[in-house]
Amino acid sequence: MAKLYFRYGAMGCGKTRDIIKVWYNYKEKGKNAIIIKPGIDTKGNDKIVSRDNSELNTDYIIKSNDNIYDIISKHKLKYNLDCILVDEAQFLERHHVEELTDICDDLDITVMCYGLRADFLDNLFPGSAALFAYADVIEEMKTICECMDGATRNVRFVNGQPVFEGEQVAIDGEDKVTYVSMCRSCRKKLVRKMNKDRLYPR
Numbered sequence: 001m002a003k004l005y006f007r008y009g010a011m012g013c014g015k016t017r018d019i020i021k022v023w024y025n026y027k028e029k030g031k032n033a034i035i036i037k038p039g040i041d042t043k044g045n046d047k048i049v050s051r052d053n054s055e056l057n058t059d060y061i062i063k064s065n066d067n068i069y070d071i072i073s074k075h076k077l078k079y080n081l082d083c084i085l086v087d088e089a090q091f092l093e094r095h096h097v098e099e100l101t102d103i104c105d106d107l108d109i110t111v112m113c114y115g116l117r118a119d120f121l122d123n124l125f126p127g128s129a130a131l132f133a134y135a136d137v138i139e140e141m142k143t144i145c146e147c148m149d150g151a152t153r154n155v156r157f158v159n160g161q162p163v164f165e166g167e168q169v170a171i172d173g174e175d176k177v178t179y180v181s182m183c184r185s186c187r188k189k190l191v192r193k194m195n196k197d198r199l200y201p202r
């Protein structure tokens with residue numbers, strides 16, 4: 001049976017680059033992969049763009065009320081399909097992930113989701129929570145903190161200053177928002193340096 005994969009990692013771990021690599025691997029073998037992503041991610045619009053500026057077009061932008069199973073069923077009437085690659089999967093709704101499991105189980109199509117585990121306050125994203133619950137294969141993609149330990153956190157910076165409050169979604173590169181991947185320990189040191197009285201803000 002086809003499997004649902006969740007490959008997660010902090011920003012800069014090469015998720016988009018891996019999607020592009022897998023897409024070409026399928027193409028070279030005469031197989032068909034498509035790329036979808038949630039509409040909430042405005043970065044690159046209808047393209048996916050890796051940090052080394054490789055890019056591919058997105059086949060479908062998924063809105064919150066869209067049913068991915070219906071979209072893929074229609075697609076399959078016209079085209080062969082072997083694999084669905086999902087970028088920014090943390091922004092999926094739970095029902096989207098359930099639809100992806102139906103695509104694996106009923107349509108026998110491999111689904112590979114790539115996304116962040118948790119937001120800048122270390123809360124799971126809805127799509128990631130559902131993927132941890134449903135995925136057949138869960139793999140961490142590594143990147144490193146400046147201390148050389150593995151980076152697992154995404155610390156949000158606005159105008160160059162770290163922030164530890166705000167909305168869950170603020171897209172990298174918009175409104176002077178940037179993110180730095182850090183290990184848990186370095187994030188704690190940064191919070192303490194900022195004289196935050198609560199290490200785990202609620």
Ligand SMILES: [Zn+2]
Nearest residue numbers: 145147183186
């Ligand atoms: Zn560190």
